[in-house]
Amino acid sequence: MSLDNGLMELAVASAVGHEQAAADLALRLRLPLQQADSPLAELLLCLDEQGLSLRSTEVDAPGAAGQGAVRVDFVGxxxxxxxxxxxxxxxxxxxxxxxxxxxxxxxxxxxxxxxxxxxxxxxxxxxxxxxxxxxxxxxxxxxxxxxxxxxxxxxxxxxxxxxxxxxxxxxxxxxxxxxxxxxxxxxxxxxxxxxxxxxxxxxxxxxxxxxxxxxxxxxxxxxxxxxxxxxxxxxxxxxxxxxxxxxxxxxxxxxxxxxxxxxxxxx
The missing domain is CATH 3.40.50.150 (Vaccinia Virus protein VP39)
Structure with missing residues (x-):
């Protein structure tokens, strides 16, 4: 999915054990499905044991490599x-x-x-x-x-x-x-x-x-x-x-x- 006039790309990825849920989400949102450890998109919507998060794949970006990934957490x-x-x-x-x-x-x-x-x-x-x-x-x-x-x-x-x-x-x-x-x-x-x-x-x-x-x-x-x-x-x-x-x-x-x-x- 291209965002902001094509300047960024978004895809869905998952941790082990969450592949089917990620595939279902990608289908629903009409997004490509990629590997979390080798993504091609600039933004990843990642599904893991902590839930859904949005992160950047840029090395120096906030949220990159799972550090500071944005998720909705009402519990803690x-x-x-x-x-x-x-x-x-x-x-x-x-x-x-x-x-x-x-x-x-x-x-x-x-x-x-x-x-x-x-x-x-x-x-x-x-x-x-x-x-x-x-x-x-x-x-x-x-x-x-x-x-x-x-x-x-x-x-x-x-x-x-x-x-x-x-x-x-x-x-x-x-x-x-x-x-x-x-x-x-x-x-x-x-x-x-x-x-x-x-x-x-x-x-x-x-x-x-x-x-x-x-x-x-x-x-x-x-x-x-x-x-x-x-x-x-x-x-x-x-x-x-x-x-x-x-x-x-x-x-x-x-x-x-x-x-x-x-x-x-x-x-």
């Missing part, structure tokens, strides 16, 4: 730390979507990415529907959710409140026929900033996949049409607001902010 690592010590309902994302007291709105995260913000919202008791249009990112996210559900305990309970749909968000919002979400969360990616949910090494791997969300104004318009109570848009602190109506409120952190478009009070 930074997500576990954030779940336990991240500040609960005091976190900016929680305040932005209206979590307070006993209020737990239904949320649609229309730019799910690696699911980190969605996991925080679900960990605080919200039912969250996640939309992701990029098939490889959606596959990584689904793999992380499956492992979280299999882990049992609190993490499985949180993952049970997260439903992933692989689709184009704008089309999905315009044609929505399910329960109307009270809040829609957006975190679009733009050329002038790094997506705040991704650290630097991940940006190098994900930029060819995700590209830039040049259709963010259309996404915001569709979100405002569908959400019953509010839309919360995550931005870098100094970035301009998305073209369209002005936000009714803002929450600012050290490096990012939320533009909030209120429609109705959450009770």
């Amino acid at each position: 690592g930074s997500q576990a730390h954030r779940r336990q010590f991240g500040g609960g309902a005091g976190q900016m994302v929680a305040r932005a979507v209206g979590i307070r007291g006993a209020v737990r709105p239904s949320i649609l995260d229309a730019t799910a990415g690696l699911g980190r913000d969605a996991f925080v919202m679900a960990s605080l008791g919200c039912e969250v529907t996640l939309l992701e249009r990029q098939p490889v990112i959606a596959a990584l996210l689904e793999d992380g959710l499956q492992r979280a559900r299999a882990a049992g305990g609190e993490v499985a309970e949180i993952a049970a409140r997260m439903q992933l749909i692989h689709c184009d968000a704008i089309t999905a919002l315009r044609d929505w026929n399910g329960a109307v979400p009270q809040v829609i969360h957006l975190d679009p990616m733009f050329p002038h900033r790094e997506k705040s949910a991704l650290v630097k090494k991940e940006m190098r791997l994900f930029r060819p996949l995700a590209g830039d969300d040049d259709d963010a104004p259309e996404l915001l318009a569709a979100a405002l049409q569908l959400a019953s109570h509010r839309v919360a848009v995550k931005r870098s602190r100094k970035a301009p607001a998305i073209a369209g109506p002005a936000p009714s409120a803002q929450l600012k952190g050290q490096s990012s902010r939320y533009d909030i478009y209120g429609k109705k009070r959450l009770d």
